[in-house]
Amino acid sequence: MSNNNIKEIEDLIKIISKFPGLGPKSAKRIVLKLINNREELIKPLANTLAKIYKNVVRCKICGNLKLTESDCACSKNNYDQICVVENIADMWVIQNTGIYKGNYHILGGTLPSLESQKNDGVLISTLIDRVKKNNVKEVILATSATIEGQTTAHYIQDSLKNTQVKLSKLAQGLPVGGEIEYLDDGTLFSAFKNRGPVVSD
Ligand SMILES: [Zn+2]
Known part of the structure; x- marks a missing residue:
């Protein structure tokens, strides 16, 4: 062979x-x-x-998978919450825990650093649009506990500071450097359940 x-x-x-x-x-x-x-x-x-x-x-607005011929669920659903993840695998593991059944926004990557905001197709501006257009009440930041994941979360937080939306992030207890995709269900479930408000700095 x-x-x-x-x-x-x-x-x-x-x-x-x-x-x-x-x-x-x-x-x-x-x-x-x-x-x-x-x-x-x-x-x-x-x-x-x-x-x-x-x-x-992939939907150009929310980053989720969709059928070429039909509209994505993100365009017709009326929703209160959006859970922001880096990639589809992260969404799958959160769906697996069964703790959250709401809408997702899949960034398709992270920002390398705050200085280099050339974001290479990371869907952040469409997230901001969705929040404003749909009167979203809560944005749950479920990016990884890596430097890039946190940088990205900060950037989103900053971009949304002039809106009324409540921002929350997964509870501490995620291991530092922990990527959502590789967390076990139990850790992820409790981090999600015990999510807290993002405190502005
Ligand atoms: Zn979509």
Whole structure:
């Protein structure tokens, strides 16, 4: 399996080895599993990927996934709360805890630092718009306890200081440097439940 000179197979190995947690070795094992299961794996995988590529995009306003053809839930829902997370994985873990069933805003990244506010597609201005347009009552900042996550939270806090919205953040008890995505359900649940107001400095 080491020297496969079919270009398509080599290409697939290269693509799969870019996936999180995988290297060339596991990529080769996955590819082997695929080529040994043409009908059961390759066919449905190819079909599903093609459908996702065609029909699923990220909403340019809230950053959530939506169907290409339909309006995103963020445009029609009337909501009181928005929970702000860095990425979709963070939203999934919070949804998993079952503690919050409201609206999300997925930034799609963090600001590297307050000085360099070139934010590379981080959806902050659309968040501010949503808050103002929808009369949102509470914005829950659920960015990670990393420097970038906190910098981003500060920036959002600053951008919203002229509005009436209540800002809260997850309770202390998140480990410093803790990324939301990797927190266990229990820690996240209690950090969310015990969230407190953001104090301006
Ligand atoms: Zn949306």
